[in-house]
Amino acid sequence: MDPAPQAHPILSYVLSRLPTLAKTRPAGGDGGGGGDFDIEQPPVHTPSPRTPSTAGEFELVERMPGLRHPSVLRAMTRAVADVSAARSALQVLGPRPDHELVDSSRAIVAAADAEAGGSRRVPEGDLEACRAVVRLEETHDAYEALLQEAEGRLEAVYRSAMEGKDLEEPDGRDESAAAAAGDDAAVQEEVIAVLRQAEEGKPVESFRLVDRQLRHLPEAFGRIQGLRVLDVSRNQLEVIPDAIGGLDHLEELRLASNALISLPDSIGLLLNLRILNVGSNRLRSLPDSISKCRSLIELDASYNGLAYLPTNIGYELVNLRKLWVHMNKLRSLPSSICEMRSLYLLDAHFNELCGLPSAIGKLSSLEILNLSSNFSDLKDLPASFGDLLNLRELDLSNNQIHALPDSFGRLDKLEKLNLEQNPLSMPPMEIVSKGVDAVKEYMLQRWLDILLEEERKSIAAAESPQAPTTPSAWLARSVSWVSDVSGSLVGYLSGENKTEKDAYLDQQY
Template identity: 60%
Template sequence: MNPNPNTNDFPLLSHLLNHLDPQTHPPLPAELDQSLLTQFPHLNHPSVLSSLARHASTLNVTPTLSLLRTLRASEKKLLEAYAESVKGVVEEVSEGVVGVLKKAESEEVERVDLSGSHLRILPEAFGKIRGLVVLNLSQNQLEVIPDSIAGLQRLVELDVSSNVLESLPDSIGLLVNLKIFNVSANKLTALPESIALCRSLVELDASFNNLMCLPTNMGFGLVNLEKLLIHLNKIRFLPASIGEMKSLRHLDVHFNELHGLPQSIGKLTNLEYLNVSSNFSDMTELPETLGDLVNLRELDLSNNQIRALPYSFGRLEKLTKLNLDQNPIIVPPIEVVNQGAEAVKEFMAKWWLDLIEEAQQKSMSETQNQQAQTGWLAWGASLLNNVAEVSESVAEYFGAKKAPRDPWLDQQL
C-alpha cells in the first residue's frame, strides 16, 4: 500500500478537481489525462461533469477512515456516477444522429456538424444523405468510417480529425468531388491507395498520425492538390510521384523520419512553402533539384543534420524566409547563414559560378592536352607513311621489283 498517494492513483477524482478548481488542483500529466479520456470518452461532456460535481459535493472524509481509504471510496463512487450519467449522454447523441437522418428523409441536407458529439459509430445510413456537401465528425470517438461514405457523391468537405481511426475505407476514393479532407489526429498507419482517385482534392491534412509511408501512385491522381500536411508522422520516404502534384503550393513534412527528398521534388514549380524541419539525424542532404523550385518563398530546414546546401540553391530567387537552425552546416559558412536568406542565396550563387568556371578551365586544359597528344600521333603517322612511300619510290626508280610492305610499318600505320 502506497503511504503517499498522488494524483496518478486517483485519476478520475484528480481530473474532476482540476476541472472544478484549476488554481488549487494541478492537471494530470498529459499522457495520463489522454489515457483517461480514452477510457472515459464522455468525461468532458457538460452533463457528465455536472453530475460528477454533484456527487463530489456529497463525498465525506470520515475521521475514522484513513485518508487513503477515503480517496479510494471517492474514486469508486465517481466511477459509478460516471456510468450512470453517461447513459443519458449516449441517448442524447443517438437522438441527435437519428434527428439528422430523419431530417434528410424529408428535405435536402447539405451541412451536418456532429463534432464533439461523443460518437463511437457512424450509421451506414449516413451514406444515403445524397445532398450532403459538408460533413464535420471531428472530436469524436469514431474507430471506423463506414464503406457507405461512398454514397456521398456531392461531398466537398469532410472533417474526421481527432478521432481514433486506424484505417480509412477504400471507398473513400469514390468521393470524386471532395476538395478538403481533414483526417489529422487519428491513429492511421497508412492511407488507402484509392486516395489517389480523389482528383478534386485541394487540401489534405493527415498530420499527427502514425503514417509510415504514402501511397506510391498518390501524386499521379492528386494533380489539383495545393496543400499537403503530413507532419508529425513516421514517414521515411516520399514517393517519387509527389513530383506530379504540379498544383502543390504548401508542403509540410516536419517531425517525421525522412532520410531525404526525392529528385522529383524539383518538379513542384508552384511550391511556395516547404517545411522539412525536425527530421533530425535522418535528414542529411538535399537533392540538387531543390534549385528548380522557382516560386519557393519560405523554407524550413531546422533541426536536421544537413552539412551543405545543394549547388543549385542560389537559383531560389523568390526565397525570403530560410531557417537552418540546429544543423552542422558548413556550406555556406555559419556567418553567412546568420545574415539571412539573401546572403545565403548570394553566396551559393557565387559558389556555383566559381565551380562552373573551375570546371570550364579544367575542361579546356584537358582539351588542349588531348589536342596536343592527337597532333603528335598524327605527325608520327604521317612520318611513317612518308617513309613507306619513299621506300617504294626508290625501289621503282632503280627498276627493281616493287618492294614488299614492311609488316611493322603497316602495323604502325
C-alpha cells in the same frame, strides 16, 4: 522503436517511471560509461512517479493530474510490460524497411507464389530475402498496433481515475456512465433528425457535429445524396462506414481528432472531394484508393502514426495544393510526390525522413516547405533542390544537414529561411547568421563559380592540341582502325550483328 512522446505521451511517461522494465547498466569498469545510454534510465535516478521531469511531462500532468495516482501506475503495468517485450524483440530484428522496398518485395513474393509448381524466375535466395522484408514489415505493424492498443488502455485507466479517485470506486464509474449515456442519447437524436430530414426529401447540404462525443456514424449517412460538407471532428469515432463512398457530391470531409485506426477503401469513390482532414487520429497508413480522389486540393494527415504514404499518390492527386503530413513517422516520401505540379505547401516536419526524392525540384509551384525536426535522419538535400524556383519559405531547422546543395543559390524568391540546429559547414555559420539574403548571395556566387569552372574546362578541352601526326602515331591509329573494322566484319559474317534488313539482303544475293 521506443514509443514517441508526441504520439504516445502517456505510454512514454509511464515507461520512464518503471525502472524494473528499463535496461540496466553493466557494473564495474571505470564507472564512467560502461554500456549504451538508455533513454528510459537517466544517468542519476529514475523520475519520481509523482514528479514530472520535462516540459512535455509537466504539460501532460497538468492536463491529466490522475497520472500521479499510485493506483493508476499499478494498473498500467501490464500494458507497459507488453510494449517492453515487443520492443526488445524489435531491437533484435532491426529498423523498419522502406515502404517502396516492402511494396516491391510483396509483388515479387506474390508473383513467385502464383508460379508455384512451375519454373521460378527469381532465385531462391532473393525470394527468401523478399519474404524476410515482408515479415519484418508485418512485425513492425504488429508492434505499432500494440502501441496503439496500450495507449488506449492507459487512457481508459486514466478516465477511471480522474480527479485522483481510486480505480475500485464504483460510484464514480456509475455516475460517469450515466452522464455518458445521456450525452449519447442527445447526440443520436441529432443524427436521427438529420437522417429523417434527408429521407423526407428535404435538402441536407451540410452536417456538422463537432466535439459531441459521437461514437458511431450510421451507414445511412452514405445515402444523403446532396451532402457537400461533413464535419465530425473532435469526437470518439473509431470507424468510418464503407457507405461514405456513396456521397457523390461530398466536397469537404473533416474527421480530425477522433480515434480512427484506418479509413475505408471506399473513400476513393469521393471524386468531388476537395478538402480532407484526418489529422490527430491513430492512422498507421492511408488507403491506396485515396489517390483516386483527384479533386483534392487540401489533405491534412498530420498527428498520426503514418510510416509511409501510398506509392502512387502523386501520380493521381495532380490538383493537390496543400499537404500536411507533419508529426508522423514517415521515413521517406514516395517518388511520385514529385508529380504534384500544383503543390503549393508541403509540411513534413517532425518525422523520420532520411532524405527527399531526387526529383523534388519538379514541384514547380511549391512556395512553402517545412522539413524541420527530422533530427538525425535528414542529412542532405538532392541536387534538384535548386529547381524549386518559386520557393518563398523554407524551414530546415533541427536536422543534421552539413551542406546545402550547390544549386541552392538559384532560389531567388526565397524570403524566409530557418537553418538553426544544423551542423552546417556550407555555407559557413557566419554567413548563415547574417540571414536569408546573405545565404542566397553566398550560394549564388558559389553556383556561378561552379558554372564558370565547368565552362573553362569545356573551352580548354575544345582548344586542346590536335592529335600527333608523326609516322609512328599515324601507324598506331591505322592499326587500331583496322582492328575495329576487322572485328566488326567478323561479327557481321557470324550473324551476331545482323538486322532484319541484312537477312533480307542475304537472301537476295
